[in-house]
Amino acid sequence: MNSTEEFVAMLREDLALPVTAADLESGFDDLPGWDSVHLLALLTAVERRTGRMISLPDLLEAGSLREVYALVAH
Amino acid sequence: MGTAMNSPDGSAVCAADGDGDDPFSLFRSDRVVSRYPEVAAALGALGEAYLVRAGRILAGLDPDEVLRAHPAVPAVTVAVTGHGTLSQLVPALTAELARHGLLLRPFLGAFDGYVFELSDPASRLYAAGAELTLCVLDPMIVFDDVPAVWRPGDVSRVFEEKLAVIERLVKTFESAGRGTLVLNTVPLPGIFLSRLVDRRSRRELGIIWREANARLLRLADDHPRLSVIDLDPLVAEGIAVTEPRLSVYAKAHLSPELLARYGREIGHLARQVTGRAKKCLVLDLDGTLWGGVLGEDGIEGIEVAEGHRGEAFRGFQQVVKQLGAQGVLVAAVSKNELEPVREAFRGAPGMTLAENDFVRIVANWRPKHDNLKELAEALNLGVDSFVFVDDSPLECGLVRRELPAVAVVQVDGEPALHGPKLLRDGWFDAAELTAEDRTRVVKYREEFERKDFLDGFDSLQDYLRELKVSVRLFAAGEPEVPRLSQLTLRTNQFNLTTLRLQKPEVTTLLKDPASLVLAIRSGDRFGDNGLVGAVFLRRADEVLHIDNFLLSCRVFSRGIEQTCLAAILDHARDTGAAAVAGSYRPTAKNGVVKDFYPRYGFRAVGEDGEIAAFRHDLGERLARPEHVSLREDFTGAGGAL
Numbered sequence: 001m002n003s004t005e006e007f008v009a010m011l012r013e014d015l016a017l018p019v020t021a022a023d024l025e026s027g028f029d030d031l032p033g034w035d036s037v038h039l040l041a042l043l044t045a046v047e048r049r050t051g052r053m054i055s056l057p058d059l060l061e062a063g064s065l066r067e068v069y070a071l072v073a074h
Numbered sequence: 075m076g077t078a079m080n081s082p083d084g085s086a087v088c089a090a091d092g093d094g095d096d097p098f099s100l101f102r103s104d105r106v107v108s109r110y111p112e113v114a115a116a117l118g119a120l121g122e123a124y125l126v127r128a129g130r131i132l133a134g135l136d137p138d139e140v141l142r143a144h145p146a147v148p149a150v151t152v153a154v155t156g157h158g159t160l161s162q163l164v165p166a167l168t169a170e171l172a173r174h175g176l177l178l179r180p181f182l183g184a185f186d187g188y189v190f191e192l193s194d195p196a197s198r199l200y201a202a203g204a205e206l207t208l209c210v211l212d213p214m215i216v217f218d219d220v221p222a223v224w225r226p227g228d229v230s231r232v233f234e235e236k237l238a239v240i241e242r243l244v245k246t247f248e249s250a251g252r253g254t255l256v257l258n259t260v261p262l263p264g265i266f267l268s269r270l271v272d273r274r275s276r277r278e279l280g281i282i283w284r285e286a287n288a289r290l291l292r293l294a295d296d297h298p299r300l301s302v303i304d305l306d307p308l309v310a311e312g313i314a315v316t317e318p319r320l321s322v323y324a325k326a327h328l329s330p331e332l333l334a335r336y337g338r339e340i341g342h343l344a345r346q347v348t349g350r351a352k353k354c355l356v357l358d359l360d361g362t363l364w365g366g367v368l369g370e371d372g373i374e375g376i377e378v379a380e381g382h383r384g385e386a387f388r389g390f391q392q393v394v395k396q397l398g399a400q401g402v403l404v405a406a407v408s409k410n411e412l413e414p415v416r417e418a419f420r421g422a423p424g425m426t427l428a429e430n431d432f433v434r435i436v437a438n439w440r441p442k443h444d445n446l447k448e449l450a451e452a453l454n455l456g457v458d459s460f461v462f463v464d465d466s467p468l469e470c471g472l473v474r475r476e477l478p479a480v481a482v483v484q485v486d487g488e489p490a491l492h493g494p495k496l497l498r499d500g501w502f503d504a505a506e507l508t509a510e511d512r513t514r515v516v517k518y519r520e521e522f523e524r525k526d527f528l529d530g531f532d533s534l535q536d537y538l539r540e541l542k543v544s545v546r547l548f549a550a551g552e553p554e555v556p557r558l559s560q561l562t563l564r565t566n567q568f569n570l571t572t573l574r575l576q577k578p579e580v581t582t583l584l585k586d587p588a589s590l591v592l593a594i595r596s597g598d599r600f601g602d603n604g605l606v607g608a609v610f611l612r613r614a615d616e617v618l619h620i621d622n623f624l625l626s627c628r629v630f631s632r633g634i635e636q637t638c639l640a641a642i643l644d645h646a647r648d649t650g651a652a653a654v655a656g657s658y659r660p661t662a663k664n665g666v667v668k669d670f671y672p673r674y675g676f677r678a679v680g681e682d683g684e685i686a687a688f689r690h691d692l693g694e695r696l697a698r699p700e701h702v703s704l705r706e707d708f709t710g711a712g713g714a715l
Contacts, residue, residue, distance in 0.1 A: 016101075016130035033134060037161040040324055041130070056323045 001050055001072045011065070014045040024066045031065070039068075046072045101128045110140050110147060114175040115478045126334055129169030137179045146662050147177045150344050153202045155183035155191050156210030157218075158327040163210070166334040170341030174350060185325070192243040195250035205253040205347055208340065209243070211260050211290075212327035213315070226270070226278040233286040240290070244297050251299075254347060254576065258303040258336065259287040261315045298578045301343060301505075308335045342500035349563045349574055352481060352501040353459040354433075355397060356446060359408035359415065361465035362485060362492065363391060363427065368414055379424025386489035391426035393493040401511025402502045403433045403453065403518055407445045407462075412437040433518045442469055443476035452525070453518060454627040456566065456663060461501045463492070505577070508557040510604045520600045521628055538632055538701040542599045547638050548707040550593040550608070555580045557605045558593060561624050566663040568625040568635070570656065570670060571685075573610065588613055590708070592642070594625065596634050603629050609642060616652035618642075623656070623670070630666070633699035639674050640696040641706050647692045654690045655679075 001007055004021055011017045015038055019031070028034045039059055046054055054072055062068045100106060100116045117128060137149060152167060154160050164180050171178045181202035183191045188209050191199035199207065215236055220228045240257065247255045262283045270276050287306070294300045309315055313331045320326040328336070345351060360367045364387050365377030377384035378391070398404040404427075408415060415437040419429040429435065434452065436445045442464070450457045458479035464470050470484040481501060485492045504511070524541070550558060555577050562575040575583075583589045594607030607625040611618060620642070625635055646654045656671045658664075671688035672678065674696050679689045690696075698704065 014127060016127060016134060035161065037159070040159075040162055040320060040326060040330070043320075044330060056319045060323055 001046065001069070001074065004069060007065075007069050007072070010045060010049065011042075014049075015041050019065065024069065025064060027064050036060075042068065050074075098124055098128070101131045106131065107135055107140055107143055110144050110177075111175075112478075113172050115474060117169060117173045118482065119474065125169045125173075126166055126330075129165035129167075129172075132172055133165045133168040133178075133180070137177055140177055148175070148348055148350075149177040149179050150206065150348060151179040151181065151202060151204040152340065152344070153181040153183065153199050153204035153207045154210065155188040155199055155208070156212070157186055157188060157215045158210075158212050158321075159185060159325045160210055160333075162326060162330055163208075163333045163337060166337035167340055170337045171344050174341055174345045176341075176344055176348065176350075189239060189243065192251075193246050195246065200250050203252055206256055206340065206344060207247065207251060207253065208256045209240075210328070210333075210336070211240075211258055213260055213263055213266065214321070214325075214327045215260065217266060226275055226282055229279060230282045230286075233282065237286060237289055241293060244293060244300055248297060248299060248578075254299055254301050254343070255297075256301045256303060256340065256343065257290060257293070258305050259290050261305050261309045261332075263315045265316075265318070299576060303336065303339050303343075305332070305336065308332065308339070311335070339500070342503050346503050346505065346563070347574070347576070349566060349572070350458075351504060351564065352402075352461045353455055353564070354403040354405060354449075354453065354461070355394065355496075355502070356405045356407050356449065356460055356462045357394065358442075358464035358466065358469065359406055359410060359437075361487075362463055363387065363394070363406070364418075364422075364425075365489060368410055368418055373414070373418050373422045376418065376422060378422050378426070383489055384424070386492070388424065388426055390489060390492040390496075393496065395427055395431055397502060398431050398515055399512070400502070400507055401504075401514040403515060404431055405433050405449055406435045406437070407442050407449065408435075408437045409439055409442075410437040430519070431515070433515050434522065441472065441476075443473050446473065446477060446480060452522070454567075454630065461496075463496055504560070505563075506556050506560075508560055508605075510557055510560075513604070517601070517603060517628065523600055524598070535701075538699075540599070541632065541701070543632050543634065543702045544597050544705075545634055545637050545702055546595040546705045546707075547592055547609075547641055548595075548705075549709060550584065550591045552581070552584065554591075554593045554605060555584070558591065558608050561605075561608050561626065562622070565624045565626060566661070567627050567666050568607075568630060569622070569661075569664050570620070570624070570667055571622045571659045572661050572664065573622040583610065592638070592708070594634065594638055596629055598632075607634065607638070609638065611642070613651070616650070618646040618651045618654045620654065620656040623667075633702045635670070636674060636696070637698050637702045637704050640698045641704060643690060643692060643696050645706075645708050647695075651692065653692060656688045656690075658686045658688070660684055660686075 004024060008019060008021055011019050017033060017038065023031060043054055043056055043059060058071050059068065062071060098120065100109060100112060117125065120128065140147060141149060150171060154163055161182060164182060167180065168178045181204060183199050191197045192209060216229060216232050219232045244255060267276050267279060270279060291302050291304065294302045309332065313335055314329045315332060316327060317329045357363055365383045366375055368376055377387055379388045394404055415435060416429060419425060419427060434449060436449060446457055446460060446462065450460065457477050461481045461483060462473055463483045463485060465485045467484060470482050473480055474482050483496050485495050559575050559577045559580050562573060580591065583591050590611040592609040592611065593605055596603040596606050606629045609623050610621040612621050643654055656676060658668060658671065660668065675694060676688035676690045679687050
């Protein structure tokens with residue numbers, strides 16, 4: 001996961017979340033259609049794409065997509 | 075289509091946004107609601123990797139909005155409860171139901187709420203009134219409750235306790251819930267077995283676990299509204315039981331893959347309880363039922379039994395034969411000359427299938443979709459009850475395009491996989507087999523003989539007179555229950571109100587003194603038709619209500635319906651009823667009986683929404699067709715009225 005563009009594209013494609021780059025900063029509470037189950041799907045999707053293992057406890061503690069991106073970017 | 079679809083991670087698909095050839099484009103467009111009826115076919119053409127993604131999009135739609143745009147789409151309410159986090163099941167279920175043309179209305183219970191929700195008849199779960207209530211059991215139901223250091227005996231004790239709780243929940247469901255309750259066996263993850271270091275204890279745990287699962291399966295013997303999905307064979311396909319991180323951190327104790335696979339089974343069940351099980355298996359021949367090309371290789375040259383590939387084709391033929399023996403109508407539609415095909419079935423050495431395993435063999439050079447349409451007419455079935463298997467991508471594509479209602483199973487050059495591909499979707503799943511199922515092919519073949527017989531007569535009347543139709547109309551008893559339930563579930567055309575009844579609901583009606591369930595058996599010079607129809611009667615005050623009238627499509631239009639209706643009207647008059655009331659609830663497929671009541675002297679007495687109500691005041695007697703001989707018994711096992 002090398003760029004926020006790629007990250008947003010993945011959220012739209014794999015998770016069917018209608019998000020844009022502008023939504024990265026919003027907290028999950030303000031994100032339309034967000035559900036904590038998306039984090040589980042996100043874990044699977046990121047790991048499948050990057051082949052890298054992500055820490056689920058860290059992911060579950062993230063409060064925004066920006067924080068999630070920080071965990072999955074490298 | 076093309077290369078974008080084959081990208082292993084799916085990323086290339088986004089490049090084709092808006093491209094009409096991209097099968098995923100439908101799901102990305104904001105028109106997916108307006109184009110919902112195309113969803114089933116689009117999902118059929120998509121690979122499995124896309125199914126859950128499509129499911130997430132579809133799960134985001136408002137079912138009411140879809141129904142407003144497409145009132146004919148059948149909606150199924152599925153309630154989900156269980157021990158762990160199960161929200162991931164919803165997208166998978168949405169996609170699996172959509173594959174069968176069904177629209178999911180999900181109800182997701184509270185986390186770990188199954189005991190509370192299923193034991194309280196006033197719970198929101200029961201209020202959801204679901205057709206299917208899924209209580210998803212996972213291994214942590216047991217292992218969350220054993221001591222930190224446990225022995226097999228602890229597991230045995232806790233599993234016993236849970237089984238006792240579950241059995242109580244099933245009983246509450248039977249009195250408080252509607253529809254079907256679905257449990258599942260609980261696979262044993264290897265990590266628990268490996269914690270025991272001695273082989274004896276492992277063996278003991280294995281025995282305890284399997285016996286507990288066997289008891290879960292057996293529960294369904296005593297509780298007809300319970301269905302138990304066996305997860306072990308699904309896990310054996312190579313699916314992980316748990317994902318340890320999701321289990322520990324998110325309390326999602328079954329892996330997403332297993333939940334998705336379980337969702338597919340639920341899709342089959344939903345198809346079955348909504349009366350959409352498939353009835354007819356139509357097979358291509360060259361490359362599908364045997365290897366090689368009959369027209370070129372000849373009877374001796376095709377691969378049907380010998381050699382590696384021959385054995386694979388024999389295996390597939392055995393699958394087909396076994397399906398046929400259980401009531402699936404098997405037909406062949408092939409681009410071939412008819413005579414060599416018949417000879418092949420008669421004379422090819424080692425051929426498993428015989429000519430009389432087929433309800434019809436169609437071999438000609440016409441487009442297959444035309445042949446399928448004609449076959450459907452001849453069998454008096456809709457093409458939506460067909461499953462079509464072919465190894466040619468071209469033929470499969472044509473049938474998908476021309477007849478989107480046909481389920482197309484595309485096989486390929488690897489015959490060892492034909493059977494698994496056909497069987498993976500439980501197309502013909504049924505709750506229980508009845509005597510009719512075991513002789514269905516014979517009955518349909520007799521039907522074709524009747525048609526040939528009909529062609530020899532100048533008038534329909536002459537034909538009917540010579541057909542010597544006999545009918546038995548009688549109060550049904552317990553032995554008829556499975557077939558009566560099956561008729562309500564399978565019959566789509568001659569079905570006045572499409573009141574679908576599971577077996578316990580039929581039994582309840584049999585016991586209800588205000589209700590009378592009549593069974594119709596018929597036969598003629600060609601043989602016994604079996605139990606072909608049912609009438610559900612209810613008396614309220616002075617009016618006899620026909621809640622539903624059904625007749626198998628095999629025996630329409632030979633006077634059986636008029637005969638039975640006349641007998642019911644006479645019975646009503648003889649027992650002091652003032653009138654007989656009937657209703658018609660239109661569906662996509664029962665237009666053939668729209669005028670059933672007015673045709674036989676009922677007058678329309680208004681409409682309630684889409685339901686048309688009719689009434690017969692018993693003034694004039696309805697004539698009984700003279701070519702039908704009737705034996706009637708309204709007072710048998712199920713009793714009077």
